[in-house]
Amino acid sequence: MDTHDTSGQLEEALERLHASGPERLGRLSNHAPMVVEALAANGQAGAVHRWLDRYESRLEDFPGRVAPVTDDNWPAALGDVRRAADWTEYFTRTLAEHPWKSVLARWWPRLLPGLYGAATHPVIRVGHAVRALGHGESAPRVTELAHALGYWAARHRPVSGITALPGAPTAARSLDAVPPIEEAEGGFPARLAAVHHLPVWAGDVTDPDTARERLTELVRAATHRYATHGHGEETMLVHAATAPNAVLRTLRSLPRALWAPSLHAAWTATAAVTAMYAPKEPVAYTPPARLTAEEVLQRALAHGDEHVIKFTDTALDVGDEPALAAAQRAVEISQPLV
Structure with missing residues (x-):
């Protein structure tokens, strides 16, 4: 779907959210910036603020600063969640x-080895921010990338x-x-x-275009697999x-030399999540109705859960149909958002 939003609703929502921290309760990610971008990208900009009103009670204030992160001292601050505000600044x-x-090109290879922090939410937030910027630059969208990269760091x-x-x-x-x-x-x-043992898949890929093809295959396989394995968690x-x-x-916004390393990190993340949460046995699943993409999106929006959206x-x-x-x-x- 991926419909470019020109209404300004996404900008308003991001400005509303940038006073909030990247987490709540010290461990749960703030999903709102990702969800509002997803809604805006799929032609649902008019629902952005309504959904955000439902989610707002889960937001916490932006954390306090500790000490400035600089070009010289950043390695010491990497992976220190107490420095989230410093990194964002x-x-x-x-x-x-x-x-x-x-x-993004400078920091992607520095951050990529730490893709697995916070249950992969930081890189997911970066992906949403990059998609928004790919459709058009604005101050709130650039600020969102700063928050996303800061959270990842x-x-x-x-x-x-x-x-x-x-x-x-x-x-x-390989996921099986x-x-x-x-x-x-x-x-x-x-x-x-x-997690101590994982299969190697596409480990010999170095060509950027092949890496993109394999990454597309991985996303499709993991999405399809949820239908029969999602009950595990x-x-x-x-x-x-x-x-x-x-x-x-994010690939299209990165130098091509970074595409193959990105594939390998993404595979390890998907395989690790599968190892941690997949059930022992799949269950057959047939959807109760054959719905269009728009109908599936409307059901997800009515449900409201951030992960579902x-x-x-x-x-x-x-x-494709298995993905829907x-x-x-x-x-x-x-569980629906309440």
Whole structure:
């Protein structure tokens, strides 16, 4: 779908949101900037403020500053969530001085190894910000990229110590080959730490165009897979599709030399989320009705859950019937926004 919004509703919503912090309760991501962009991009700009009114009670004030991040001291601040405001201020200054694509190109390879922080929400937020800027630059959209990059830098979390297992020729079969982790208590960080074995898929890809093709395949496979595996954890398994799609959306704004590394990081993220949350067995799923893309989007909007809307946004990017069925499945098994 991806309809360019010229109404100004997205700008108004982003300005409204930039007084809010990137998280609430010290661990839950603020999804509102991502959702309002998804709605605006899919022809639903008129619903942006209505949805935001429903979500507003979940917003917290922007955190306080600790000390300025600079071009010299940034490595010491990387991955320190206490520095979220410092990082946002740094990127706000930097984006005021340099074109946004050059800032993105400089920082993408620095941040990419830490794609896994905050359950991949920071890179997803960056993907939404980049898509908005790709349709047209405005001060609120540039500011949103500063907030998104700042959140990613503050929640930067690499993974290491993962043993490579044989993969399969396709993304779908390689996801089937991901071994589930042993029982791990706690949230995303604890489960991520328990991921020790993942299959290798597309590991030999170096050509940028091939990397884009494989990344598109991965997004499609992860989206389709939600229909039969989403019941394992209806919220967290959304990110197996939305995280690589955020990377895919960003490729066209990045130097081509960064496309293959982006594919490899996206695969590891999707495989890790699959290992952490996928059920032991799939279940067959047939959607109750054959709906158009517009009808699926309207059901997601009525449901209201932020993850459902963002997953539907990705399903609309994929665009085929299995993807639309997966979006319907997300509506059915997720708790609505109240």
